[in-house]
Amino acid sequence: MLLGGGRVAFCDPNYNENLIKSATNHARHTRVMTSTSTSTRKTVAVATDTAFARDRFKAALDAAGHRAMIIKSVAQLLAHVRADFDDLHLIVVDLRMPHASGVELVKRIRKLDRGRLPILVFSGSVGSVDEVRELASLGVAGYLNEYSAVEHILPSIAPHLFPANFPKREHARVVMGIPVSYRIGKTITAAIAMDLSGGGMAIRTNNPPVRGTVLRVKFALPGSKRQLEVEGVVCWSVSKAGTGMQFTKVKPTDQQLINGFVEAHFFRSVKLET
Numbered sequence: 001m002l003l004g005g006g007r008v009a010f011c012d013p014n015y016n017e018n019l020i021k022s023a024t025n026h027a028r029h030t031r032v033m034t035s036t037s038t039s040t041r042k043t044v045a046v047a048t049d050t051a052f053a054r055d056r057f058k059a060a061l062d063a064a065g066h067r068a069m070i071i072k073s074v075a076q077l078l079a080h081v082r083a084d085f086d087d088l089h090l091i092v093v094d095l096r097m098p099h100a101s102g103v104e105l106v107k108r109i110r111k112l113d114r115g116r117l118p119i120l121v122f123s124g125s126v127g128s129v130d131e132v133r134e135l136a137s138l139g140v141a142g143y144l145n146e147y148s149a150v151e152h153i154l155p156s157i158a159p160h161l162f163p164a165n166f167p168k169r170e171h172a173r174v175v176m177g178i179p180v181s182y183r184i185g186k187t188i189t190a191a192i193a194m195d196l197s198g199g200g201m202a203i204r205t206n207n208p209p210v211r212g213t214v215l216r217v218k219f220a221l222p223g224s225k226r227q228l229e230v231e232g233v234v235c236w237s238v239s240k241a242g243t244g245m246q247f248t249k250v251k252p253t254d255q256q257l258i259n260g261f262v263e264a265h266f267f268r269s270v271k272l273e274t
Contacts, residue, residue: 004054040065042161043087045080047071048094048122053146056091057105060153066161074100074108090118090160095125102127103134115139118160122146123174149177152194155202155242173266180219185208191242193219199257200232200246208243209234215245221261228254 045070046057054070061068069084071077074097081088091109095102105120115138123143126132141160148156180193180203191205201217207213213234218227231249250258 007187030210041067042089043067043069043084044090044092044157044161045077045088046092047074047077047097048092049073049097050094050146053094053122055155056148056150060150063150064154064248071078073097074105078108078112081109081117085113085117088117090120090157092120092122092157094122094146095127102131103138106135106138106140110138115240118146118163120160145174151204152177153213155194155204155238158238159236159244174262178219178221178222180217182218183216184213196258196262198255198262200235200244201230202242202244204242207241208237210237211235214248217245221257224257226257228257230254 040271043065044057044061046054046061048054049072054072058068058070062252069088071081077091077093077097080205081091093105095105095107097105106121109117109119118141119139120142121135121140121144124146126135126143142157144153171266174196176193176196178193179190180201181188181190182203182205183189189205189207191203194202194204196202203217204236211234215234216229216231218229220227227266230247232245232247236244
């Protein structure tokens with residue numbers, strides 16, 4: 001399969017099983033040496049063979065006091081899922097790692113965790129719309145932009161680390177970094193939109209409004225000068241992560257523009273078969 005970025009991924013179900021077993025033993029040893037986590041400190045497996053993505057996610061997690069489990073191969077990932085299942089809280093995975101073929105890698109993870117670990121996938125490693133549907137059937141929780149700035153990473157994964165504090169997302173989201181202004185009563189505040197979906201938006205702000213607050217937000221989509229205005233209600237608010245709003249009032253024409261942008265942005269690097 002040809003994936004975004006022009007790489008071809010193959011998978012042999014019997015590939016490097018000895019390496020996996022060896023890595024499992026090493027992972028068990030590592031778990032014993034690092035078992036100092038608390039109820040608020042989360043362990044996130046970041047699986048990619050791309051150094052800049054590993055470094056960026058590790059920096060964001062370290063800064064927030066969480067543990068980044070850096071993984072560079074499929075064998076190492078599967079070994080850690082086996083050995084560290086009880087300590088893992090989230091898996092962030094690149095489906096283009098060598099010896100992985102997208103959906104097949106997630107299937108191999110699911111055989112080990114029985115669908116109990118949340119999985120986020122780097123959006124640039126998704127090969128087609130059909131693959132997204134298959135990933136959804138395997139319980140993939142969402143998608144992340146591997147090029148996200150460090151300050152945007154924690155807000156993007158926080159709903160998956162602390163699901164009790166966040167409502168369940170129903171729409172695909174794309175990570176951004178565009179200026180917005182939101183209005184509460186007569187007060188207007190400038191902020192940054194961290195991600196956008198057809199049903200809501202996450203906003204980075206120093207003073208996030210509390211749950212239930214009604215917001216009116218103005219913004220322009222990247223590449224457009226047209227100002228969109230939406231109304232919504234705050235559905236989550238975290239001091240270090242910003243706030244999330246669920247749209248309650250959007251003009252039909254604006255909704256079409258938002259939906260079109262999300263779809264085009266998410267699949268911008270995908271080569272679809274005709």
